[in-house]
Amino acid sequence: xxxxxxxxxxxxxxxxxxxxxxxxxxxxxxxxxxxxxxxxxxxxxxxxxxxxxxxxxxxxxxxxxxxxxxxxxxxxxxxxxxxxxxxxxxxxxxxxxxxxxxxxxxxxxxxxxxxxxxxxxxxxxxxxxxxxxxxxxxxxxxxxxxxxxxxxxxxxxxxxxxxxxxxxxxxxxxxxxxxxxxxxxxxxxxxxxxxxxxxxxxxxxxxxxxxxxxxxxxxxxxxxxxxxxxxxxxxxxxxxxxxxxxxxxxxxxxxxxxxxxxxxxxxxxxxxxxxxxxxxxxxxxxxxxxxxxxxxxxxxxxxxxxxxxxxxxxxxxxxxxxxxxxxxxxxxxxxxxxxxxxxxxxxxxxxxxxxxxxxxxxxxxxxxxxxxxxxxxxxxxxxxxxxxxxxxxxxxxxxxxxxxxxxxxxxxxxxxxxxxxxxxxxxxxxxxxxxxxxxxxxxxxxxxxx
Amino acid sequence: xxxxxxxxxxxxxxxxxxxxxxxxxxxxxxxxxxxxxxxxxxxxxxxxxxxxxxxxxxxxxxxxxxxxxxxxxxxxxxxxxxxxxxxxxxxxxxxxxxxxxxxxxxxxxxxxxxxxxxxxxxxxxxxxxxxxxxxxxxxxxxxxxxxxxxxxxxxxxxxxxxxxxxxxxxxxxxxxxxxxxxxxxxxxxxxxxxxxxxxxxxxxxxxxxxxxxxxxxxxxxxxxxxxxxxxxxxxxxxxxxxxxxxxxxxxxxxxxxxxxxxxxxxxxxxxxxxxxxxxxxxxxxxxxxxxxxx
Numbered sequence: 001x002x003x004x005x006x007x008x009x010x011x012x013x014x015x016x017x018x019x020x021x022x023x024x025x026x027x028x029x030x031x032x033x034x035x036x037x038x039x040x041x042x043x044x045x046x047x048x049x050x051x052x053x054x055x056x057x058x059x060x061x062x063x064x065x066x067x068x069x070x071x072x073x074x075x076x077x078x079x080x081x082x083x084x085x086x087x088x089x090x091x092x093x094x095x096x097x098x099x100x101x102x103x104x105x106x107x108x109x110x111x112x113x114x115x116x117x118x119x120x121x122x123x124x125x126x127x128x129x130x131x132x133x134x135x136x137x138x139x140x141x142x143x144x145x146x147x148x149x150x151x152x153x154x155x156x157x158x159x160x161x162x163x164x165x166x167x168x169x170x171x172x173x174x175x176x177x178x179x180x181x182x183x184x185x186x187x188x189x190x191x192x193x194x195x196x197x198x199x200x201x202x203x204x205x206x207x208x209x210x211x212x213x214x215x216x217x218x219x220x221x222x223x224x225x226x227x228x229x230x231x232x233x234x235x236x237x238x239x240x241x242x243x244x245x246x247x248x249x250x251x252x253x254x255x256x257x258x259x260x261x262x263x264x265x266x267x268x269x270x271x272x273x274x275x276x277x278x279x280x281x282x283x284x285x286x287x288x289x290x291x292x293x294x295x296x297x298x299x300x301x302x303x304x305x306x307x308x309x310x311x312x313x314x315x316x317x318x319x320x321x322x323x324x325x326x327x328x329x330x331x332x333x334x335x336x337x338x339x340x341x342x343x344x345x346x347x348x349x350x351x352x353x354x355x356x357x358x359x360x361x362x363x364x365x366x367x368x369x370x371x372x373x374x375x376x377x378x379x380x381x382x383x384x385x386x387x388x389x390x391x392x393x394x395x396x397x398x399x400x401x402x403x404x405x406x407x408x409x410x411x412x413x414x415x416x417x418x419x420x421x422x423x424x425x426x427x428x429x430x431x432x433x434x435x436x437x438x439x440x441x442x443x444x445x446x447x448x449x450x
Numbered sequence: 451x452x453x454x455x456x457x458x459x460x461x462x463x464x465x466x467x468x469x470x471x472x473x474x475x476x477x478x479x480x481x482x483x484x485x486x487x488x489x490x491x492x493x494x495x496x497x498x499x500x501x502x503x504x505x506x507x508x509x510x511x512x513x514x515x516x517x518x519x520x521x522x523x524x525x526x527x528x529x530x531x532x533x534x535x536x537x538x539x540x541x542x543x544x545x546x547x548x549x550x551x552x553x554x555x556x557x558x559x560x561x562x563x564x565x566x567x568x569x570x571x572x573x574x575x576x577x578x579x580x581x582x583x584x585x586x587x588x589x590x591x592x593x594x595x596x597x598x599x600x601x602x603x604x605x606x607x608x609x610x611x612x613x614x615x616x617x618x619x620x621x622x623x624x625x626x627x628x629x630x631x632x633x634x635x636x637x638x639x640x641x642x643x644x645x646x647x648x649x650x651x652x653x654x655x656x657x658x659x660x661x662x663x664x665x666x667x668x669x670x671x672x673x674x675x676x677x678x679x680x681x682x683x684x685x686x687x688x689x690x691x692x693x694x695x696x697x698x699x700x701x702x703x704x705x706x707x708x709x710x711x712x713x714x715x716x717x718x719x720x721x722x723x724x725x726x727x728x729x730x731x732x733x734x735x736x737x738x739x740x741x742x743x744x
Contacts, residue, residue: 076708080707083497086496104495110498111498259600260582262690265600269582404710405709405710405711408709408710408711411704411708415691415693416692419692421601422601422602422603422691444714448493448494448713449494450499
């Protein structure tokens with residue numbers, strides 16, 4: 001009897017507590033139903049948490065909309081999920097798509113709404129010229145409109161181990177600026193055994209193909225690097241690219257160059273001190289600062305001095321924000337999308353984003369704000385990436401590219417160069433195979449979108 | 451008198467079966483039919499322009515030399531994984547069967563790898579064997595062996611074979627142990643009295659009586675090696691270096707999800723399904739007659 005009474009008492013208390021919690025949670029919503037905006041992102045760790053927090057900040061700043069930022073897997077998985085959602089008629093409002101996926105997004109006409117139009121329809125002022133030129137060129141149309149909004153922008157830089165430089169008898173304040181200097185430094189490091197390997201690279205295709213060709217203002221494909229349409233062809237089998245791949249092959253036996261894997265794996269070789277130099281995305285800075293046990297130096301990407309006009313600007317990486325086109329989007333929702341994007345590109349958000357992550361300030365105004373706040377003087381080396389984007393010379397082919405199936409084409413580059421590094425083919429053969437297989441992918445993509 | 455169990459209720463069996471059938475229909479039959487349909491279509495990633503192209507996708511797949519390289523690689527991979535998963539499992543089962551004490555402790559310990567998701571198993575082996583940070587890799591380098599799965603295709607293949615087989619050993623071990631324990635002790639004792647040594651007893655009594663289990667594990671093991679090893683490969687090598695660890699099922703993923711060639715990828719998965727059905731049919735037709743069912 002006593003037990004029954006106790007049970008009853010506990011049950012009532014629990015029910016009361018639960019309903020109180022539920023009522024409390026529903027109370028603000030009962031006041032006014034907020035329109036929900038779904039944003040999918042592909043960032044993890046610190047970067048992902050910060051972007052989610054920006055969503056919360058936006059929600060707190062107004063009570064018309066509720067932005068839900070969710071992580072849907074890394075970029076390829078997220079892209080697949082978004083496509084499935086689009087086919088079902090219910091894609092997310094905003095999606096973060098990485099640079100290599102841009103071609104697929106743009107060429108499929110009707111899937112997205114250009115971000116310039118989104119702002120225009122919502123009546124919010126939007127000037128694409130705010131964004132740094134390389135980002136504008138990458139994600140923009142010839143008439144100046146922007147297809148997607150650059151958000152997390154990165155570029156390739158050279159990180160180097162100052163302690164290893166000192167050990168090898170090199171001046172840590174004068175990092176290599178050209179490839180001959182780079183090769184000489186790597187060889188000297190190996191001769192004096194200042195490190196087990198001279199240099200390594202992450203993101204082989206992004207750095208050795210895309211960034212490399214931008215740095216020397218070389219064409220990657222016809223029709224203005226693919227911007228003219230899906231009928232473009234690759235044009236990378238030339239002397240300069242062959243020379244670069246051959247250099248990597250030749251430097252392997254003495255471990256002046258040591259291959260570390262396709263994506264970010266090689267960073268571990270640099271952080272552990274095994275390799276003295278690392279070609280890496282500027283976004284890799286956080287991991288190096290956290291785990292590296294040596295003095296770090298940052299420099300711009302090296303170039304070949306015999307190429308006329310080099311060094312040109314590097315190109316961008318990272319991701320941008322795309323707005324999906326769905327038949328059941330209301331005017332209300334479209335306005336909410338524009339407001340949130342406007343919030344994300346504000347100086348306050350952009351500067352906090354750039355300070356915390358290794359990504360760059362994507363707008364000129366946020367870059368200037370950081371300069372004036374003394375961020376770059378207090379943190380030497382943090383301005384190297386942005387300067388290599390906006391201070392270096394701009395050229396016809398420093399604006400990026402726009403090819404469909406580029407993720408797969410990057411994979412083909414990995415496969416062919418790896419085969420050359422294994423000694424199974426020469427650099428010339430590798431690039432010839434890459435062009436052949438890459439063009440087959442481009443033709444298949446062209447057929448599928450027409 | 452024969453006792454039969456008859457359920458008087460007419461609709462209850464169907465009602466009880468219905469949930470499982472619905473799940474099978476939605477998550478297995480429907481996607482398979484969808485893949486079959488997509489194999490005959492050519493479409494852009496967003497489904498905005500879809501075209502019926504008859505057998506074009508199949509022709510493109512079957513005339514691609516890379517497809518045949520992948521096929522040979524997959525056969526090598528699957529045979530290695532199946533054998534490497536069955537032989538140690540049999541040895542362990544024989545050892546566990548002979549135990550008098552603590553058999554359940556060993557059995558539990560040996561069973562654990564089966565409970566691990568394939569991708570996790572891949573990551574575990576990656577950590578051990580990664581040339582930059584792996585413990586075993588470091589030991590190998592100290593011993594003077596040039597271990598580099600990031601660049602050496604054979605090293606990479608060896609790594610994924612080991613990681614895939616390791617998971618399956620646990621599964622095979624359980625079945626072998628159960629099979630061994632169903633062999634009557636009297637048979638083995640009689641043979642021992644007649645002077646047959648352990649190897650003779652194994653060859654003439656244990657292995658033939660174990661053949662139903664072996665046959666079953668062979669069929670299941672091959673299907674595992676063809677399909678379920680995707681997680682391991684994706685986590686450990688992502689099909690690289692070059693294409694040295696790209697098996698047929700991994701190629702379906704890269705062509706479908708990375709290249710967004712949905713038609714070609716669907717065609718490949720249809721071909722893969724036909725291949726495995728063919729292999730299984732061959733096994734049943736030719737191997738099953740040698741199985742001794744008691």
